[in-house]
Amino acid sequence: MAAMTMAQALNAALRDALREDERALVFGEDVGPLGGVFRITDGLTKEFGEDRCFDTPLAEAGIVGLAVGMAMGGFRPVVEMQFDAFAYPAFEQIASHVAKLRNRTRGRLSLPMVIRIPYAGGIGGVEHHCDSSEAYYAHTPGLKVVTPATPDDAYWLLRDAIADPDPVIFMEPKRLYWSKGETTLGDRRAAGFGQAAVLREGRDATLIAYGPSIPVALQAAEAAAQDGIALEVVDLRTIVPFDDATVVSSVRKTGRCVVIQEAQGFAGVGAEIAARVQERCFHSLAAPVLRVSGFDIPYPPPMLEHSHLPDVDRVLDAVDRLQFGDEPDVFHLAGEAS
Amino acid sequence: MSVRTSRQTVDGLLPSPVPVRFVAEDGTAVQPPAGYPVPADERLLEAYRRMVLGRRFDRQATALTKQGRLAVYPSSRGQEACQIAGVLALREDDWVFPTYRESVALVSRGIDPVEVLTLLRGGWHCGYDPVATRVAPQCTPLATQTIHAVGMAEALRRKGQDGVVMAFIGDGGTSEGDFHEALNYAAVLHAPVVFFVQNNKYAISVPLAKQSAAPALAYKGIGYGIRSEQVDGNDLVAVLSVLTAAVEHARTGGGPFLVEAHTYRMDAHTNADDATRYRETGEVERWESADPLARLETYLRERGLLDPEAVASAHQAAEEFAARVRDEMNADPEMDPFELFDHVFAEPTPQLREQRALLASELTAQED
Ligand SMILES: Cc1ncc(C[n+]2csc(CCOP(=O)(O)OP(=O)(O)O)c2C)c(N)n1
Ligand SMILES: [Mg+2]
Numbered sequence: 001m002a003a004m005t006m007a008q009a010l011n012a013a014l015r016d017a018l019r020e021d022e023r024a025l026v027f028g029e030d031v032g033p034l035g036g037v038f039r040i041t042d043g044l045t046k047e048f049g050e051d052r053c054f055d056t057p058l059a060e061a062g063i064v065g066l067a068v069g070m071a072m073g074g075f076r077p078v079v080e081m082q083f084d085a086f087a088y089p090a091f092e093q094i095a096s097h098v099a100k101l102r103n104r105t106r107g108r109l110s111l112p113m114v115i116r117i118p119y120a121g122g123i124g125g126v127e128h129h130c131d132s133s134e135a136y137y138a139h140t141p142g143l144k145v146v147t148p149a150t151p152d153d154a155y156w157l158l159r160d161a162i163a164d165p166d167p168v169i170f171m172e173p174k175r176l177y178w179s180k181g182e183t184t185l186g187d188r189r190a191a192g193f194g195q196a197a198v199l200r201e202g203r204d205a206t207l208i209a210y211g212p213s214i215p216v217a218l219q220a221a222e223a224a225a226q227d228g229i230a231l232e233v234v235d236l237r238t239i240v241p242f243d244d245a246t247v248v249s250s251v252r253k254t255g256r257c258v259v260i261q262e263a264q265g266f267a268g269v270g271a272e273i274a275a276r277v278q279e280r281c282f283h284s285l286a287a288p289v290l291r292v293s294g295f296d297i298p299y300p301p302p303m304l305e306h307s308h309l310p311d312v313d314r315v316l317d318a319v320d321r322l323q324f325g326d327e328p329d330v331f332h333l334a335g336e337a338s
Numbered sequence: 339m340s341v342r343t344s345r346q347t348v349d350g351l352l353p354s355p356v357p358v359r360f361v362a363e364d365g366t367a368v369q370p371p372a373g374y375p376v377p378a379d380e381r382l383l384e385a386y387r388r389m390v391l392g393r394r395f396d397r398q399a400t401a402l403t404k405q406g407r408l409a410v411y412p413s414s415r416g417q418e419a420c421q422i423a424g425v426l427a428l429r430e431d432d433w434v435f436p437t438y439r440e441s442v443a444l445v446s447r448g449i450d451p452v453e454v455l456t457l458l459r460g461g462w463h464c465g466y467d468p469v470a471t472r473v474a475p476q477c478t479p480l481a482t483q484t485i486h487a488v489g490m491a492e493a494l495r496r497k498g499q500d501g502v503v504m505a506f507i508g509d510g511g512t513s514e515g516d517f518h519e520a521l522n523y524a525a526v527l528h529a530p531v532v533f534f535v536q537n538n539k540y541a542i543s544v545p546l547a548k549q550s551a552a553p554a555l556a557y558k559g560i561g562y563g564i565r566s567e568q569v570d571g572n573d574l575v576a577v578l579s580v581l582t583a584a585v586e587h588a589r590t591g592g593g594p595f596l597v598e599a600h601t602y603r604m605d606a607h608t609n610a611d612d613a614t615r616y617r618e619t620g621e622v623e624r625w626e627s628a629d630p631l632a633r634l635e636t637y638l639r640e641r642g643l644l645d646p647e648a649v650a651s652a653h654q655a656a657e658e659f660a661a662r663v664r665d666e667m668n669a670d671p672e673m674d675p676f677e678l679f680d681h682v683f684a685e686p687t688p689q690l691r692e693q694r695a696l697l698a699s700e701l702t703a704q705e706d
Pocket of ligand 1: 538
């Protein structure tokens with residue numbers, strides 16, 4: 001066990017993958033000698049040489065398309081998109097090729113490749129540096145979408161992503177890059193893809209969250225505990241594949257559920273989760289499944305991002321509205337009255 | 339990726355100011371520019387046989403659309419010199435990254451015609467095995483395949499293999515960003531890839547003049563540091579000679595190469611298109627006189643390489659091939675709806691398993 005930051009854990013995962021699998025390659029913008037703008041690839045070019053970790057010309061479709069061709073040719077590329085919003089030029093490559101090649105070729109060609117995307121806000125970034133773009137990828141059949149919330153998960157989920165036979169969109173919550181935690185590098189504890197983690201047990205309501213929202217959920221649970229409310233916290237870890245089983249068993253137990261996502265709410269991952277819970281747990285539910293999310297606005301300027309981001313209070317307000325006293329949800333009724 | 343310090347001079351990259359040509363429209367030989375040898379007689383005869391077969395196959399495929407056996411077919415009639423030379427210039431261990439237009443090229447590559455037509459019949463998105471044939475699935479999102487070709491070329495180079503990758507693209511596709519990213523990446527990586535632009539003068543309805551103001555599409559390579567050439571795309575001898583040189587250039591470590599072939603799409607964009615809405619029939623008729631197959635036939639006859647028996651036997655083989663294609667395409671393929679779930683991931687997710695079960699119950703209900 002060693003305490004390290006998520007950034008260090010990701011760096012260790014890349015390093016170990018490059019060491020153990022000669023087919024693995026790292027490339028992208030500024031990932032070489034600089035080590036990436038977030039230093040996730042720090043030291044890799046030095047240790048493994050320019051052939052294994054290299055800077056590409058600026059062109060995101062080019063980066064992803066090159067990875068497609070190299071994966072077809074037997075390599076395992078791990079590419080970095082510099083920021084969430086700068087992955088959009090690559091979207092055609094991702095949606096039309098990365099996601100579909102196995103299916104188009106009836107499994108004769110597969111794409112064992114990873115697209116790492118630092119995403120979401122909370123770091124005071126100016127526009128185009130803080131988008132929560134996970135729903136675009138999760139909505140695209142053929143992509144696995146992974147987002148760790150702890151350094152240990154960051155290490156193991158990235159190792160799993162690189163070893164996976166299918167393409168993985170690896171979404172790194174950039175505000176958690178510098179968060180510290182215990183890691184089990186040599187002695188795996190972490191679960192694999194498609195397995196959510198119950199980070200905290202509770203009987204009164206379930207908070208379902210992922211990536212950047214996990215610390216918020218845990219803090220909310222801690223605060224609620226002071227008031228005698230025991231909240232269970234489920235960390236999805238992988239959005240695709242989705243772990244219905246863990247989510248369902250938690251909500252069936254608690255009977256109440258709040259879904260938390262930092263992204264804008266409309267048509268987001270949280271909506272999917274709420275629908276799935278409602279479809280599977282209807283008779284166990286004592287209250288509507290509520291969503292806590294960012295607002296349906298373009299990501300705000302840094303001085304206003306605190307108004308946008310779901311925080312502990314917004315989560316606790318939602319918990320309050322879970323009809324513990326059997327009152328209707330005034331928040332939603334108020335909207336209709338006006 | 340190693341950083342290359344030497345820069346090439348423009349002179350070494352520039353295409354010929356006029357398209358390279360070996361054979362005039364009337365089939366007479368003209369003096370080609372230096373540096374491009376006339377391909378060997380046997381290769382030219384092989385190309386002739388393949389062109390005859392390719393044209394017959396193309397006509398058969400168009401007929402199959404009328405019989406409802408193909409959902410859609412983009413014909414390459416008039417582009418046979420490019421289709422055939424494009425694959426004849428390659429070795430078996432080289433890779434091809436084709437577009438939807440390349441059915442004739444893929445048949446010429448030796449892929450089973452029914453497998454080639456599987457996409458257009460609607461049976462699956464790609465009917466052949468890309469690994470066994472070293473042909474990527476036919477690509478529809480314009481220009482996106484060109485960057486994959488660079489990646490494959492880079493993969494081959496890293497594995498120490500001397501394979502070359504041929505990326506097919508149309509004139510319209512050269513306006514797409516991915517084409518430019520691919521050229522730049524290929525040049526920076528010094529990848530063994532040949533970009534082969536079939537300039538058939540139209541992108542569906544949009545004529546070349548509205549597509550590009552470049553002096554020729556071949557000049558698009560220069561800015562990226564890529565050696566480029568333009569060729570008369572209806573002159574098989576020229577296309578084969580230039581592509582062979584381009585492939586050799588890439589294979590021997592010269593880096594990428596861009597070839598623009600000036601040709602013409604004789605039919606509509608696909609059977610579903612009405613070309614009379616955007617071009618004069620007079621224009622199409624003028625191109626009939628530049629027909630690549632008639633031109634090669636005249637040239638080979640005048641050189642004494644082709645006699646009437648050889649012509650007849652090429653046509654005989656083409657008829658037999660077309661008959662086989664027709665018969666095989668007239669049989670209904672076996673379709674398995676559950677295959678829809680089989681290849682999304684290596685292992686289906688629990689959700690896909692549930693959806694498969696749902697479809698199974700729907701199908702059972704339909705049977706009852
Ligand atoms: C990205 C993208 N945009 C639009 C289309 C629709 N489309 C299909 S073919 C075509 C014209 C392409 O022309 P060109 O590159 O000259 O090739 P040709 O069809 O003439 O062989 C268009 C616009 C597409 N397939 N992909
Ligand atoms: Mg065209």
